[in-house]
Amino acid sequence: MQFLLSDQEAIELIRSGTRSNDGRLIIDIPESFLQTDRPYAVAMAFNTDARTVSVGSNSVRLSPTQFALLKLVHDRQRVGFEDAQDVVWSGFASDSTIRAVCSQISAKLSGIGASVALSARKGVIHLESYS
Numbered sequence: 001m002q003f004l005l006s007d008q009e010a011i012e013l014i015r016s017g018t019r020s021n022d023g024r025l026i027i028d029i030p031e032s033f034l035q036t037d038r039p040y041a042v043a044m045a046f047n048t049d050a051r052t053v054s055v056g057s058n059s060v061r062l063s064p065t066q067f068a069l070l071k072l073v074h075d076r077q078r079v080g081f082e083d084a085q086d087v088v089w090s091g092f093a094s095d096s097t098i099r100a101v102c103s104q105i106s107a108k109l110s111g112i113g114a115s116v117a118l119s120a121r122k123g124v125i126h127l128e129s130y131s
Contacts, residue, residue: 044114046071058112065089066105069098069125073118078126098125 017027045054051067052059062070068088073079085093099120106117119128 044070044074046074053109055109055112055114055116058114060108060112062105062108065101066108069101070105070118073125073127078124081120081123081125084125095123 013027014025017025020026043055045059046052046067047054047059048067050061051064052061053067053070065088069084072084072087076083079087081095081098084098085091089097102118102120102125109116116127116129119126
């Protein structure tokens with residue numbers, strides 16, 4: 001079983017791990033990681049200078065707002081609308097604006113064959129995979 005973790009999640013798990021007698025790291029995976037409704041992201045590579053995101057061998061250029069929102073959600077896994085407003089828009093953005101940008105990002109990701117979309121429901125944004 002594989003888990004795709006944000007940098008912060010990986011660091012926390014590594015820090016909480018213990019060493020076995022033979023020097024291997026033992027990490028207890030929290031039960032929350034095993035929940036089927038836990039969102040996960042496909043492996044994405046971000047190029048900040050070009051504002052592109054790559055999935056596999058395909059990449060797409062995003063607007064500054066789209067790039068900032070996708071990177072934020074990818075890194076944190078779940079982001080509340082208020083946090084997105086503060087970080088991405090430096091203040092206020094309407095719920096409909098946030099949903100529209102999520103739809104635009106999802107369309108661009110779909111265009112490069114990524115089976116992931118940004119879901120914006122009940123005041124929370126997360127990456128949602130589909131087949």
